[in-house]
Amino acid sequence: MSFKLPIFDVKNLSFKIRDQIILENITFEIYEGEYIAIIGPNGGGKTTLIRLLLGLETPSSGEIKIFGQKLKNFKEWHKIGYVPQRATLVDENFPATVEDIVKMGRIAKRGLFAGASSEDRAKVHDAMVKMDILDLKNRMVGTLSGGQRQRVMIARALASSPKILILDEPNTGVDMLSQQRFYTLLAKLNKEENITILFITHDIGVIVDDIGRVFTINQKATICNDPKQILSCEEVSELYGINAHSLYNHKHEH
Amino acid sequence: MIEMLQYDFMQRAFIAGLFIAILASISGTFIVLKRYSLMTETLAHSALVGVAVGLVAGYNPLWVAVIIAIGAAWLIEYLRSSFSIYSDAVLSIMLSGSLALAVIIVSLGGAFNNSLFSYLFGSILSVSNEDVYTIIGFGSIALFFLLIFSKELYFIAYDEEVAKTSGIKVKFLNFLLVTVVAIIIALSIRVVGSLLIGALMVIPTVAALQFRVGFLRTMLISLFFALFSVIFGMSLSYYFSLPSGATIVLSVIAIFILSLVTNKK
Numbered sequence: 001m002s003f004k005l006p007i008f009d010v011k012n013l014s015f016k017i018r019d020q021i022i023l024e025n026i027t028f029e030i031y032e033g034e035y036i037a038i039i040g041p042n043g044g045g046k047t048t049l050i051r052l053l054l055g056l057e058t059p060s061s062g063e064i065k066i067f068g069q070k071l072k073n074f075k076e077w078h079k080i081g082y083v084p085q086r087a088t089l090v091d092e093n094f095p096a097t098v099e100d101i102v103k104m105g106r107i108a109k110r111g112l113f114a115g116a117s118s119e120d121r122a123k124v125h126d127a128m129v130k131m132d133i134l135d136l137k138n139r140m141v142g143t144l145s146g147g148q149r150q151r152v153m154i155a156r157a158l159a160s161s162p163k164i165l166i167l168d169e170p171n172t173g174v175d176m177l178s179q180q181r182f183y184t185l186l187a188k189l190n191k192e193e194n195i196t197i198l199f200i201t202h203d204i205g206v207i208v209d210d211i212g213r214v215f216t217i218n219q220k221a222t223i224c225n226d227p228k229q230i231l232s233c234e235e236v237s238e239l240y241g242i243n244a245h246s247l248y249n250h251k252h253e254h
Numbered sequence: 255m256i257e258m259l260q261y262d263f264m265q266r267a268f269i270a271g272l273f274i275a276i277l278a279s280i281s282g283t284f285i286v287l288k289r290y291s292l293m294t295e296t297l298a299h300s301a302l303v304g305v306a307v308g309l310v311a312g313y314n315p316l317w318v319a320v321i322i323a324i325g326a327a328w329l330i331e332y333l334r335s336s337f338s339i340y341s342d343a344v345l346s347i348m349l350s351g352s353l354a355l356a357v358i359i360v361s362l363g364g365a366f367n368n369s370l371f372s373y374l375f376g377s378i379l380s381v382s383n384e385d386v387y388t389i390i391g392f393g394s395i396a397l398f399f400l401l402i403f404s405k406e407l408y409f410i411a412y413d414e415e416v417a418k419t420s421g422i423k424v425k426f427l428n429f430l431l432v433t434v435v436a437i438i439i440a441l442s443i444r445v446v447g448s449l450l451i452g453a454l455m456v457i458p459t460v461a462a463l464q465f466r467v468g469f470l471r472t473m474l475i476s477l478f479f480a481l482f483s484v485i486f487g488m489s490l491s492y493y494f495s496l497p498s499g500a501t502i503v504l505s506v507i508a509i510f511i512l513s514l515v516t517n518k519k
Binding site: 054055056075076077078080082083084093094095096097099100101103104105107108109110138140142160 | 287405406408409412413415416417418419420421422462463466467468469471472
C-alpha cells in the first residue's frame with residue numbers, strides 16, 4: 001500500500017457534555033477523492049462529529065489531524081468547505097445578493113487592505129458557473145428557493161478552492177427534484193474535480209452509486225466499505241432495525 | 255442653513271455630527287445584522303458612567319466615557335462567551351447597573367445640572383474644539399478598523415460558524431467590533447446624547463434594510479439616511495432651540511417610517 005497523507009486522521013475521538021457521552025472512541029481516516037456518507041439516527045452525534053472535525057467543538061479526548069497537522073495548529077482553512085444544516089434557512093432580510101454570498105468564500109484568503117484580485121473574481125465566477133447560479137448573481141438570497149439557496153451555499157464553499165466539502169444535510173425546504181440535481185452536482189464535483197466529500201444524509205439509497213464508504217454514527221462509529229452491502233453491515237441493521245430497509249428502498253421512491 | 259453655519263459653535267457641531275453619522279451608520283450595519291442592537295443602549299449607559307466620573311473628577315468626560323465604554327463592551331463580550339447567561343439578560347443587567355452607578359456618582363459629586371442634561375439628550379451648543387479633536391482622532395481610528403475589516407465583519411454577521419471554519423478570526427473581530435462601537439457611542443453622546451445614540455446606530459440600517467438590496471448598497475443607504483437625519487435634526491435644534499439628540503432621532507424615525515411605507519411588500 002502506497003503511503004498517502006489522509007485529509008482527516010481521527011484517533012480515539014470522544015466527546016462528552018458534562019457526564020453524557022455523545023461520541024465514544026471514534027477512529028477513522030479520510031483520504032483525498034473519497035465520497036463518504038455519514039448516516040445514523042437523530043441525536044446519534046453526526047453533527048457533533050462534523051463540528052469536532054471543524055474545530056467548532058473541543059474533543060474530550062482523542063486526536064484530530066487535518067492534512068497531517070494537529071487541528072489547533074491548522075491554518076489552511078480555505079482547503080475545507082463547510083455547508084451547515086441551516087444553510088438553506090437564510091434570514092430573508094439579510095442584505096446579500098447571490099454574488100455577495102459567493103464572494104465570502106474568498107475573504108479569509110485575502111490579506112488586509114487587499115481588494116478582490118482577478119483570481120478572486122475568476123474563482124467566484126467559476127463557482128457560480130459550476131453550481132449553475134450565474135443568472136441569479138444579482139438576486140437577493142432571501143428571494144431564492146430552497147434548492148437555489150443550497151447551490152449558492154455550495155458555490156460559496158467552492159470559491160475558496162477546497163480539497164474537501166463537508167455538508168451537514170443542507171436540505172430544509174428543498175424539493176425532491178432539486179435534491180436530485182444537488183446529488184448529481186456533488187457526484188460531479190467528486191469525480192471531475194476530485195473534491196473529497198463528507199456528507200451527512202438520510203438519502204443514502206439515492207446516492208448509493210456515488211459514495212465509496214458509509215460511516216454510521218450512533219455514539220460509536222461503524223464504517224462500511226461497500227455501501228451497496230450496507231444492510232449486511234451487522235451494526236447498521238441492528239441500529240436501524242426495520243428502518244434499515246427503508247434506507248435502501250428509498251431509492252425506488254424517487 | 256448658510257446663516258447658522260456662520261457661528262463657530264454650529265460649525266463645530268456640524269463637523270462632529272456628520273462624522274458621528276458616518277461612524278454610527280457604518281458600525282450600525284454590522285451591529286443590526288449581528289442582532290446586537292440592544293448593546294448600543296447598554297454601552298451608551300456605560301458611557302454615561304464615564305461622563306459622570308469626568309464631570310465629578312474634573313477630567314474630560316468624553317475621554318473617560320470612551321475608556322469606560324470599552325471596558326463595558328469587553329465585559330459584555332466576556333460574560334456572554336464565558337458564562338451561560340442569556341445575552342439580552344447580560345445587556346439588561348449592565349444597562350441598569352451602569353445607569354444606577356452614574357446617578358450615584360453624579361449625586362455624590364453634586365454635578366446634577368444642565369451639563370449632565372446635555373450629555374443625556376445631546377446639545378449643539380456644547381461641542382468644544384477639544385471635543386471635535388477627540389471625535390475626529392478616536393473616530394478616525396474606529397473608522398479605519400471598520401473599513402479594513404468590513405468584509406470579514408459582514409461574513410461573521412452572516413454566519414459566525416461558517417466564517418470561523420473559513421479561517422476568519424471571529425473572536426478577535428467580535429472584540430474589535432464591540433470596541434469600535436463602544437468608542438463611537440462614547441464619542442456620540444455630545445451631539446446625540448447617551449439616551450438617544452442607540453437610535454442613530456440602529457434605525458438608519460433598519461430603514462435601509464427595507465429596500466432589500468445587497469450589502470454595499472444597504473450600507474450606503476444607511477449612511478445617507480444618517481447624514482440626512484443629522485443635518486436635518488441639527489437644523490431643527492438650531493431654529494427651535496431643542497436638544498439635538500431628540501430632533502436627530504425623530505428625523506431618522508420619520509425616514510424609517512417612510513422607508514417602511516414605500517417598500518411595503
